[in-house]
Amino acid sequence: MIAPEVLNEWYPVAMASQIRAGQRRQTQLLGQPITVVLTDGAIAVQGPTGSFPVIERFGHVWTCPGTPAHDLFTVPEVDQPGRRLVDVGVVRVKCSPLRAVENFLDIAHFPFVHTDILGAEPHTEVNRYEVQIREDTDEVWATKVTFYQPQAAKSAEVGIVTEYMYRVPAPTVSVLYKTCPVVPGEWDVIGIFVQPLTEELCDVWPYMALFDDVTPMAELIAFQQMIFLQDRSILENQIPRLLPLDPGMEIPTQADLTSIAYRRWLKKRGLTYGAQMVAA
Amino acid sequence: MTTRWIATGLCHDLPNGVVMAGRWHDTELAVWRSASGKLAAWKDRCPHRGMRLSHGFVRGETLSCIYHGWVYGTDGGCKHIPAHPSLVPPKAIRAEAFSCVALDGVLWLAPADVSEAPPRLGGLRPVRSLSLTCGLAALMAAESALAGKDILRGSVTFGGHAVEICLLVQPKPDGITLHALCGASADLVAVSRWLEALRFKAEEKVAE
Incomplete structure (x- = not known):
C-alpha cells in the first residue's frame, strides 16, 4: 500500500518534446506500469486503472497517480x-x-x-x-x-x-x-x-x-x-x-x-x- | 570444528596503498593496506552517508571515503572531515572493524572478536581467485579429487603431473568465490587454465 500523501504528489514521467514527436513511453511510476502517449494532440498518462492528470511544464510531462494535493510548483x-x-x-x-x-x-x-x-x-x-x-x-x-x-x-x-x-x-x-x-x-x-x-x-x-x-x-x-x-x-x-x-x-x-x-x-x-x- | 575465518582474497591482489571489496558471509567489507603495509578491514559503509568505503582512496596511513573525503586511520577512527577542516571529529565516528590477517599469501577475514588464528597453508603457492555462479555442491560434483568444506584439498593430475590443489571457498549470495593455491613446484599458468576449466564444468553441472 502506498500512502495517499505519496500518491497525491506530482512526478515527472517523460520529456514533453519526445511524446509530442510521437514517441510512446511505457514506464513505471511508484511501482505501477504507466504509458505516456500523445492522444488527439494532447499528452495523456494511462495508469493501470485509468488516466492520470497531466501537467506539461519545464519541458517535461508531470503526472499525479492520486488526487493532486496542490498545483505543481513553478520556477518564475x-x-x-x-x-x-x-x-x-x-x-x-x-x-x-x-x-x-x-x-x-x-x-x-x-x-x-x-x-x-x-x-x-x-x-x-x-x-x-x-x-x-x-x-x-x-x-x-x-x-x-x-x-x-x-x-x-x-x-x-x-x-x-x-x-x-x-x-x-x-x-x-x-x-x-x-x-x-x-x-x-x-x-x-x-x-x-x-x-x-x-x-x-x-x-x-x-x-x-x-x-x-x-x-x-x-x-x-x-x-x-x-x-x-x-x-x-x-x-x-x-x-x-x-x-x-x-x-x-x-x-x-x-x-x-x-x-x-x-x-x-x-x-x-x-x-x-x-x-x-x-x-x- | 569449522573456522570462522573466511578467505577474501590473495595478498598479491592487495598491494600497499590499495583498497578492495571483501566479504565475510553476508557482510560486505572494505579491505585495505596503508602505504606502510598495515592491513585493515571494515564494514563497507562510511558512517556519514553509507557510501562504500571500498570505492575510496588510500593516502599514506589513511583511507578516505570517495563521497565527501572523510579520512579514517588504520584504527577505524575518523581523523578528518574536509567540509569542516578545523573540527576534531568526535570519537564516535568510526568504521566498524573486522579482523583481517595476511597469512601464507592469503587474506583472511573474521569478526573482530575472533580468538583462534586462521588456518595455515604452509608450503603452498597462491595462484588466483575466481568467482563461480554455482554453489559448492556443483563444484564437488565437477571434480571428485577435491575433499573438504571451507577448504577443499586434493591431488589433481594434468599435463602428466600430480599437482596439489587447495581451494579456499568464500560464499557469496549468487555463488562462490574460490581462492586457489597449489603445490610449490606447479606451473601457475597450467593451474590457472585447469581452474578455468573446472569453473566451466561446475557451472555446466547447474545447467544440466
Whole structure:
C-alpha cells in the first residue's frame, strides 16, 4: 500500500518534446506500469486503472497517480528572456529517488566526486549557510551557500566562489540557483526531476535554464551528463539503497543541514516512498 | 570444528596503498593496506552517508571515503572531515572493524572478536581467485579429487603431473568465490587454465 500523501504528489514521467514527436513511453511510476502517449494532440498518462492528470511544464510531462494535493510548483526565473532551456535527457539510477535528490542538495562532495570541476582540494570547507522550511509554500530552502569551484559551468573560464540557493519544491525534485558566470547578478537555474520507478530505482531528468548563448546545446548537455554520471557512481553504491530516516543510521555534520531538513520534511509529511524508517 | 575465518582474497591482489571489496558471509567489507603495509578491514559503509568505503582512496596511513573525503586511520577512527577542516571529529565516528590477517599469501577475514588464528597453508603457492555462479555442491560434483568444506584439498593430475590443489571457498549470495593455491613446484599458468576449466564444468553441472 502506498500512502495517499505519496500518491497525491506530482512526478515527472517523460520529456514533453519526445511524446509530442510521437514517441510512446511505457514506464513505471511508484511501482505501477504507466504509458505516456500523445492522444488527439494532447499528452495523456494511462495508469493501470485509468488516466492520470497531466501537467506539461519545464519541458517535461508531470503526472499525479492520486488526487493532486496542490498545483505543481513553478520556477518564475525560467521565463526570463534570454535563458536557454536545456532538457538534458534521462539517466537511470539504481537508488532511492530520495537519495538522488539528497545528493543534488549536497555540496561537500564536489571536490571528491566532481574533482577539478565543481570543487577541488584544498578548497573543501563548507561555510555555514541558512536552511528553512518555508511554511507558505511548504518547501525546503537553503540559502547563502558558497563554495569555491574551478569550473562552475561549461561557460566558466576561471575558478570562482559560487553562491548557491537550493530548493525542494516536491518530494522528488530539487532546483538550485547558482551564480551565473557570464551575466553578473543573475542566477543560473539547474534542477533534477526524479521519476520514482520503484523505491530503489529511478529515472532522473536533469534540467537547466541558463544564461549562455555561446556554448552549443550538445556541449551543455554533455557537461551536465558528465556531472550526473559522476553522481551516479556514488548513488548506486550507498548502503542501504533506501534513504534512512532513522536519525541513528547515518552521521550528519553542519555541512548537511539541507539534507537534515529534507529528511525531516519527508518524514513529517509522510513522504516515505524510497525511505527506510527503521534501521534494518 | 569449522573456522570462522573466511578467505577474501590473495595478498598479491592487495598491494600497499590499495583498497578492495571483501566479504565475510553476508557482510560486505572494505579491505585495505596503508602505504606502510598495515592491513585493515571494515564494514563497507562510511558512517556519514553509507557510501562504500571500498570505492575510496588510500593516502599514506589513511583511507578516505570517495563521497565527501572523510579520512579514517588504520584504527577505524575518523581523523578528518574536509567540509569542516578545523573540527576534531568526535570519537564516535568510526568504521566498524573486522579482523583481517595476511597469512601464507592469503587474506583472511573474521569478526573482530575472533580468538583462534586462521588456518595455515604452509608450503603452498597462491595462484588466483575466481568467482563461480554455482554453489559448492556443483563444484564437488565437477571434480571428485577435491575433499573438504571451507577448504577443499586434493591431488589433481594434468599435463602428466600430480599437482596439489587447495581451494579456499568464500560464499557469496549468487555463488562462490574460490581462492586457489597449489603445490610449490606447479606451473601457475597450467593451474590457472585447469581452474578455468573446472569453473566451466561446475557451472555446466547447474545447467544440466
